[in-house]
Amino acid sequence: MATPVVAVRDLRRIYPLAGEPVVALAGIDLDIEAGEFVAVMGPSGSGKSTFMHIVGFLDRPTSGTYRFEGRDVTELSEDDLAGIRSRRLGFVFQAYNLLPRTTAVENVELPMLYAGVGEAERRTAALAALDEVGLSKQAFHRPNQLSGGQQQRVAIARSLVNNPSLILADEPTGALDTRASEDVMALFERLNHERGITIMLVTHEPDVAAHAKRIVTFRDGIILSDAPRAREAVTQ
Amino acid sequence: MRLPPLKLPSTLRIALGALARNRSRSLLTMLGVVIGVAAVIITVAIGAGARTSVASQINGLGSNMLILLPGSVNLGGSRTGTGGASTLTIADGLAIAQLPHVAAVSPTVTVRTQVVAGNNNWQTTISGVAPSYTFIRNWPLASGTFFSQHDVDATAKVAVLGQTVETNLFPGGADPIGRTILIRNVPFVVTGTLSAKGQSSVGQDQDDTILIPFSSALERLTGQTTLASMLVSADDSSNIAQVQSEVTSLLEQRHHIVAGAPDDFSIRNLQDIANAASATASVMQLLLAGVAAVSLLVGGIGIMNIMLVSVTERTREIGLRVAVGARRTAILWQFLVEAVVLSTLGGAAGVIFGGVGSVAIATLAKWPATVPPSAVVLAVAFSALVGVFFGYYPAAKASRLDPIVALRFE
Numbered sequence: 001m002a003t004p005v006v007a008v009r010d011l012r013r014i015y016p017l018a019g020e021p022v023v024a025l026a027g028i029d030l031d032i033e034a035g036e037f038v039a040v041m042g043p044s045g046s047g048k049s050t051f052m053h054i055v056g057f058l059d060r061p062t063s064g065t066y067r068f069e070g071r072d073v074t075e076l077s078e079d080d081l082a083g084i085r086s087r088r089l090g091f092v093f094q095a096y097n098l099l100p101r102t103t104a105v106e107n108v109e110l111p112m113l114y115a116g117v118g119e120a121e122r123r124t125a126a127l128a129a130l131d132e133v134g135l136s137k138q139a140f141h142r143p144n145q146l147s148g149g150q151q152q153r154v155a156i157a158r159s160l161v162n163n164p165s166l167i168l169a170d171e172p173t174g175a176l177d178t179r180a181s182e183d184v185m186a187l188f189e190r191l192n193h194e195r196g197i198t199i200m201l202v203t204h205e206p207d208v209a210a211h212a213k214r215i216v217t218f219r220d221g222i223i224l225s226d227a228p229r230a231r232e233a234v235t236q
Numbered sequence: 237m238r239l240p241p242l243k244l245p246s247t248l249r250i251a252l253g254a255l256a257r258n259r260s261r262s263l264l265t266m267l268g269v270v271i272g273v274a275a276v277i278i279t280v281a282i283g284a285g286a287r288t289s290v291a292s293q294i295n296g297l298g299s300n301m302l303i304l305l306p307g308s309v310n311l312g313g314s315r316t317g318t319g320g321a322s323t324l325t326i327a328d329g330l331a332i333a334q335l336p337h338v339a340a341v342s343p344t345v346t347v348r349t350q351v352v353a354g355n356n357n358w359q360t361t362i363s364g365v366a367p368s369y370t371f372i373r374n375w376p377l378a379s380g381t382f383f384s385q386h387d388v389d390a391t392a393k394v395a396v397l398g399q400t401v402e403t404n405l406f407p408g409g410a411d412p413i414g415r416t417i418l419i420r421n422v423p424f425v426v427t428g429t430l431s432a433k434g435q436s437s438v439g440q441d442q443d444d445t446i447l448i449p450f451s452s453a454l455e456r457l458t459g460q461t462t463l464a465s466m467l468v469s470a471d472d473s474s475n476i477a478q479v480q481s482e483v484t485s486l487l488e489q490r491h492h493i494v495a496g497a498p499d500d501f502s503i504r505n506l507q508d509i510a511n512a513a514s515a516t517a518s519v520m521q522l523l524l525a526g527v528a529a530v531s532l533l534v535g536g537i538g539i540m541n542i543m544l545v546s547v548t549e550r551t552r553e554i555g556l557r558v559a560v561g562a563r564r565t566a567i568l569w570q571f572l573v574e575a576v577v578l579s580t581l582g583g584a585a586g587v588i589f590g591g592v593g594s595v596a597i598a599t600l601a602k603w604p605a606t607v608p609p610s611a612v613v614l615a616v617a618f619s620a621l622v623g624v625f626f627g628y629y630p631a632a633k634a635s636r637l638d639p640i641v642a643l644r645f646e
């Protein structure tokens with residue numbers, strides 16, 4: 001069996017707040033294989049966001065191990081992590097987080113700027129990524145000239161421009177209406193199905209999670225259920 | 237502070253991109269540095285101009301020249317002890333001419349009177365001088381010839397006209413050479429004209445004069461034997477002080493002045509006047525430089541303020557940059573380079589405005605203003621330094637943001 005993209009064992013994250021420490025993750029064991037499309041669900045405070053931050057190297061676990069593509073992340077320096085983040089990871093956020101007053105194509109180029117990709121190559125890859133999300137015509141529009149759904153698709157283009165092995169999406173449809181949500185989720189499904197990109201999606205909406213192939217439910221810092229897409233996910 | 241290596245091209249591109257996205261804020265931020273550097277440039281230009289101006293005016297008075305006056309005169313130039321005003325004689329002048337390092341001596345006898353030439357008349361100053369006068373004063377002729385020692389010995393009735401006198405007595409460009417003018421009804425033949433000298437340092441028209449042999453002035457106009465003043469030229473500027481002390485001791489000896497008693501003459505050293513003038517200019521320049529330095533400092537603090545605001549305002553942007561793979565050091569460098577680009581561009585703009593301002597002041601004040609290249613380089617370098625100094629704190633703050641908090645920042 002191939003090395004999982006994400007492999008965590010007994011992962012714990014405790015915030016040492018004044019008074020009583022807050023336990024966000026109380027021992028998580030999870031593997032995400034290449035090509036999977038996983039939805040992480042759970043109510044707020046269940047630890048799903050903390051888990052995503054740790055998987056995306058934005059936070060570090062208090063204890064436990066995390067191997068990303070077989071490498072023990074806890075032993076890597078912050079600069080090494082930034083390097084992996086720029087080449088192997090893509091982020092999609094609820095609030096899009098595009099740079100204002102900057103064209104779509106320049107926004108998409110941003111990760112390549114930090115990965116040290118040359119100028120011509122950057123532009124070609126950025127335009128190809130925008131084409132992939134169906135925004136070729138809007139490549140030189142600025143965020144304020146784009147609808148919410150289009151902005152999120154620019155953000156998705158930005159997340160996949162470096163051919164990452166994993167895209168992390170944090171409530172990517174949270175700010176979108178139903179129709180735009182469906183478009184964005186269809187896009188994720190297509191990227192997963194056609195290009196085999198591994199996707200981990202954090203959401204609390206069952207119909208959004210229903211697009212994934214596997215649904216992991218968090219509660220109080222532990223995994224409550226981990227199952228392939230099934231009807232019970234919708235009824236939850 | 238120790239900084240990791242900087243990848244300049246991409247960092248510069250990122251920083252310039254961020255500045256271009258916030259054009260008006262960038263311009264306002266630069267304003268403080270623009271004003272500071274412009275002030276520095278104008279200060280330096282005026283200071284350099286003042287020195288040039290003083291030096292050229294002093295040179296215009298004469299080469300390595302000492303002015304010998306009867307009576308005692310303090311350094312500031314106001315005369316006191318006028319009771320002893322008729323103490324310099326031609327014999328004194330002849331004795332001084334024998335001293336070492338004395339290149340030339342010219343007595344001056346001045347009379348202010350009406351001069352008539354044909355139908356025209358003009359009130360002017362007649363100066364009786366020696367043939368060496370044009371050499372001492374650095375004052376070449378425009379046409380004709382100057383009088384000689386022979387004319388002095390013969391108390392010849394010959395005259396050389398200054399430009400102002402020439403245009404007033406011989407209007408319409410008529411050639412005055414060989415013509416006769418009447419000075420106190422004494423006919424003098426014009427042998428030459430002087431080139432234009434312009435205004436003196438106190439605003440007097442130096443061309444409003446007629447030069448005649450001093451012997452003729454004494455004998456035919458004043459009827460006296462004492463001199464108004466004497467001009468002494470040293471053979472080299474380094475010997476001026478020596479000549480001054482030798483002239484002093486020679487005259488004290490000739491005038492029988494006992495040690496400790498006040499002299500009945502005084503010597504004005506042009507170097508002293510020049511030094512006093514340039515000292516004044518230096519104080520002025522120091523004052524202006526102080527103002528300029530304060531405004532540069534304020535400009536730097538302005539940059540720090542705006543950069544701090546900018547870091548807060550762009551918290552999400554910083555979080556995003558970290559999320560897409562920016563290292564902490566890349567964030568640090570981005571904001572530092574932004575600050576340095578702002579301050580350096582501000583410095584460059586300040587140099588341009590300062591240069592324009594200097595030229596404007598020079599034109600209005602008829603004052604030579606030169607901007608030394610070293611001042612330009614120094615001003616731009618200093619403003620870049622201001623950027624580094626005041627940009628570091630906001631940049632360090634930006635690089636230490638927690639990306640999770642930053643991404644959620646509203």
